[in-house]
Amino acid sequence: MVMDKEEIQRILEKALEEGRNVLYEGRVASYIPELAKANSGNLGVCLMRKDGTEYSAGDCNIPFTMQSISKTFSLILALQTAGYDKVFSKIGMEPTGDRFDSILQLELKDWRPFNPMINAGAIVTASCIESPDPFQSFLDLVRRLCANPRISLNESVYRSEKKTGTRNRSIAYLLKSDNVLDGEPEEVLDVYFRMCSVMVTARDLAHYGMILSNHGVDPQTGEQLVDSTIVRIVTTLMMLCGMYDESGEYAVKVGMPSKSGVGGGICAIARHGIGIGTFGPMLNKKGNSVGGERILRILSESLGLHVFDTKEF
Numbered sequence: 001m002v003m004d005k006e007e008i009q010r011i012l013e014k015a016l017e018e019g020r021n022v023l024y025e026g027r028v029a030s031y032i033p034e035l036a037k038a039n040s041g042n043l044g045v046c047l048m049r050k051d052g053t054e055y056s057a058g059d060c061n062i063p064f065t066m067q068s069i070s071k072t073f074s075l076i077l078a079l080q081t082a083g084y085d086k087v088f089s090k091i092g093m094e095p096t097g098d099r100f101d102s103i104l105q106l107e108l109k110d111w112r113p114f115n116p117m118i119n120a121g122a123i124v125t126a127s128c129i130e131s132p133d134p135f136q137s138f139l140d141l142v143r144r145l146c147a148n149p150r151i152s153l154n155e156s157v158y159r160s161e162k163k164t165g166t167r168n169r170s171i172a173y174l175l176k177s178d179n180v181l182d183g184e185p186e187e188v189l190d191v192y193f194r195m196c197s198v199m200v201t202a203r204d205l206a207h208y209g210m211i212l213s214n215h216g217v218d219p220q221t222g223e224q225l226v227d228s229t230i231v232r233i234v235t236t237l238m239m240l241c242g243m244y245d246e247s248g249e250y251a252v253k254v255g256m257p258s259k260s261g262v263g264g265g266i267c268a269i270a271r272h273g274i275g276i277g278t279f280g281p282m283l284n285k286k287g288n289s290v291g292g293e294r295i296l297r298i299l300s301e302s303l304g305l306h307v308f309d310t311k312e313f
């Protein structure tokens with residue numbers, strides 16, 4: 001199925017409209033007080049192809065905090081600086097089937113977090129980054145992979161989470177008591193909270209997804225921004241665990257390696273060098289954007305983007 005530009009744009013707009021129809025099913029995150037101020041009506045999508053063409057509909061230039069989407073960038077950075085052996089001696093690769101902030105498995109099954117896409121795993125990932133200034137290195141990486149040098153920290157969201165993040169504190173101290181976490185829990189948490197509070201737009205995420213879909217190569221310059229072996233690891237973990245305890249159902253229905261955040265963003269990696277970013281802060285019970293998921297499902301079905309699809313784009 002080869003589509004012309006107008007047809008793709010029409011599909012995006014239809015997907016946005018259908019996404020709007022399900023917003024009432026969700027709620028904005030409020031456990032981080034600052035996030036409760038989000039505009040419940042926001043919804044947007046941007047699709048970017050490696051040939052430079054770009055499609056968008058709705059609120060795709062509104063900045064929001066990336067929250068858990070930061071887990072994919074920090075994993076890339078930890079693998080780049082500390083290497084595979086160190087990272088995966090401290091963190092597993094298995095989905096949990098539990099909430100993103102669950103503490104359960106650490107006590108019951110394994111002292112190592114199950115994977116880097118849940119909070120416990122991302123806190124350990126942050127501790128693995130080898131850099132004199134881990135947050136600055138993270139920010140540099142995000143700016144490069146999103147091709148946007150203006151990306152910055154949202155101070156109020158950062159302070160709000162730092163003040164109220166007792167559950168993440170519990171996780172970090174438990175990990176410390178089991179000797180999984182190197183360094184001071186408060187220092188590692190500070191880096192983690194900052195990373196979650198970096199602001200991006202749906203368009204930034206589309207660019208990032210496009211780079212990952214293109215095996216880490218910037219199609220404009222030919223530069224290998226991320227080693228393809230690292231891209232493969234991160235993409236696989238996004239497919240298995242990127243939508244928390246909804247990852248299985250999402251994989252069946254949408255079938256694109258994706259990562260969501262409670263700020264309302266989703267970054268999806270589609271076949272054929274396509275990246276998609278969505279933004280809609282109304283979340284379902286699992287903490288995933290209801291509007292974003294609906295849009296991605298429609299795009300997957302209409303454009304044949306499921307990883308096991310055979311259609312041409």
Ligand SMILES: NC(=O)CC[C@H](N)C(=O)O
Nearest residue numbers: 067068100196261262287
């Ligand atoms: N699911 C998320 O996006 C969680 C990120 C959030 N900063 C937290 O740690 O709770």
